[in-house]
Amino acid sequence: MHRIKFSAGMEQPASLSVRSSLKLVAVFEHPTAQQAFDGSSLRALSQQAEFSEFRGQHEKTMLVFPHSAGEAGGAQLLYGLGRWESIDISRLRESLIAAFKAAKKSGAVDLVLVLPPLAGSGISDQEFGESVALIATIVDYEVNHFKTAKGGHKAHKHFKSVHVTCIKDKEVRSGMRAGQIVGSAINNTRNLVNLPAGQCTPEHLASQARELERKAAGAISVKVLSRKQCAKLGMNAFLAVAQGSTVEPRFIELTYEPANAVSDVVLGLVGKSITFDSGGLDIKSAGGMRDMKCDMAGGATVLSAIGAIAALKLPVKVKAFMAATENMPGPRSYKPGDVIEAMGGLSVEVDNTDAEGRLTLIDAIEYARRAGCTHIVDLATLTGAILTSLADVGAGLFTNDPVWAQEVKASARLADELVWEMPMWAALKKGNESQLADLKNSGGTFGAGSSTAALFIAAFAQGIPWVHLDIAGVAMRGRELGADPKGGTGWGVRTLVNLARRLSGK
Ligand code: BES
Ligand code: ZN
Ligand code: ZN
Secondary structure (H helix, E strand, O other): OOOOEEEEEOOOOOOOOOOOEEEEEEEEOOOOHHHHHOOOOOHHHHHHHHHOOOOOOOOOEEEEOHHHHOOOOOOEEEEEEEOHHHOOHHHHHHHHHHHHHHHHHHOOOEEEEEOOOOOOOOOOHHHHHHHHHHHHHHHOOOOOOOOOOOOOOOOOOOOOEEEEEOOOOHHHHHHHHHHHHHHHHHHHHHHHHHOOOOOOOHHHHHHHHHHHHHHOOOOEEEEEEOHHHHHHOOOHHHHHHHOOOOOOOEEEEEEEOOOOOOOOOEEEEEEEEEEEEOOOOOOOOHHHHOOHHHHHHHHHHHHHHHHHHHHOOOOOEEEEEEEEEEEOOOOOOOOOOOEEEOOOOOEEEOOOOOOOHHHHHHHHHHHHHHOOOOEEEEEEOOOOHHHHHHOOOOEEEEEOOHHHHHHHHHHHHHOOOOEEEOOOOHHHHHHHOOOOOOEEOOOOOOOOHHHHHHHHHHOOOOOOOEEEEEOOOOOEEOOOEOOEOOEEOOOOHHHHHHHHHHHOOO
16 A cells, blocks of 8 residues: 655755645635735735635635746645634644645645644644644545556556644654554555455455454454354354355454553454345345445454554554355355344344344354453444435444443544434334244334344343444445545544544543
8 A cells, every 4th residue: 555754844855846845835714815814925825816716715725836926936735724713623624635635636746734823723733743644645545446557547646745844843743653544544444345345255354354463563463263163153143144155254353452451441343244245135136236345344444443553552452353254145045034043142033134234243242242342333334224314424323322322422523423323212123023033133114224223233232332333324435525535435443543542541
């Protein structure tokens, strides 16, 4: 993966020429362009700004070439921060997204940012540095395509370097290190979600986990279970889903338990890892199946997040779990009407083989419980119904513990990732009632499909603080949104990293 060279300090890297680099300058919004630039070195630009109607509006940018106006200096990109009274870290990040997108469009590869005058805004230099590196990294992302030069593809122009000019550089630098770690984890998630199901198999996810173990040099340990080993443990719900595919399933467990962990909390991250969801015998329509390589996005997110948490050396114990398999129709497939005894001891009637995610999650959650997790967050592209409620904009949050949910919500807010709590009304459990078994795996035509799915999982998370994030709408989008390109988004990595930070008191 491409790595940008980040730096901070008074002197910009000597190799940068005025000609090749683009300087990004923040401007607060004022009623007129003249006022916006008054007293600053940018005054000479106010005429062009007036012409372009740029006066520092939030998310607006203007590219200028002072030397063409007979002045010294190279190209500059002015980006609006909006009004001083409304600045906060989220608004600043939105401005930076607009700025880096404009910089990318300009074709510039070496960027220099002047530290904006943020004293009194509540935004620290550390936060600015982290936001710059994170956003530069995720805006610079190029989809992992298979286009060739022979086919006429021209190589993507990546950002080479990003420098922040500042006097006190320690905080900015440490923020930049963190931002690059989290940004790379997001890009890694996007790559896995975009990777075709033919390549992104359960074994591929396992090899990614082992690769992380190697890179983390002792900080992360990985355990991978085969179909046979899962059978021994009684993971019948997971294996029922895996039955239909000749591609071998894998149960993947990653452990990060630093010696300096500040508490006994063991955070369990469970990610839905269906590498392809055809629907099984209850087969999907062609349109409904088209993008189902994305059905392992939850797994890719927890994998990348635990990697980032370890790289940041956060003093908190974390485990990640992925019950990875395809969901395929075939002579061996599990069938509608089958009854399975899940690892957690409850019996489940298969009402619909396309409601496979919840079956794999309940065994993963039971495994996490036995592995000593004290708190659980699962991320799953679980229901099409969540798109009806929240579109591709936010994730649905479901919980059995309001206090734990508050932690996750606060972490998401700090990440600028939208979550909305959805009902877990007892009366909705009716949808999961089965004549033959303790539960059935689909609410059928009962309605409230995202809630009945969550209530099904809740039956297996009893006694453990648990939050379920339904990311079916946000994990992969058919359009560009904010810093996310079309395709895999890496949604959730930031929320999970922030959660680990909160739990470790950082
Ligand atoms: N993987 C799908 C959900 C999904 C839909 C993810 C759209 C991403 C985008 C899930 O396994 C599924 O098929 N759910 C069914 C459940 C139903 C059969 C009870 C659904 O939502 O239709
Ligand atoms: Zn399905
Ligand atoms: Zn699915």
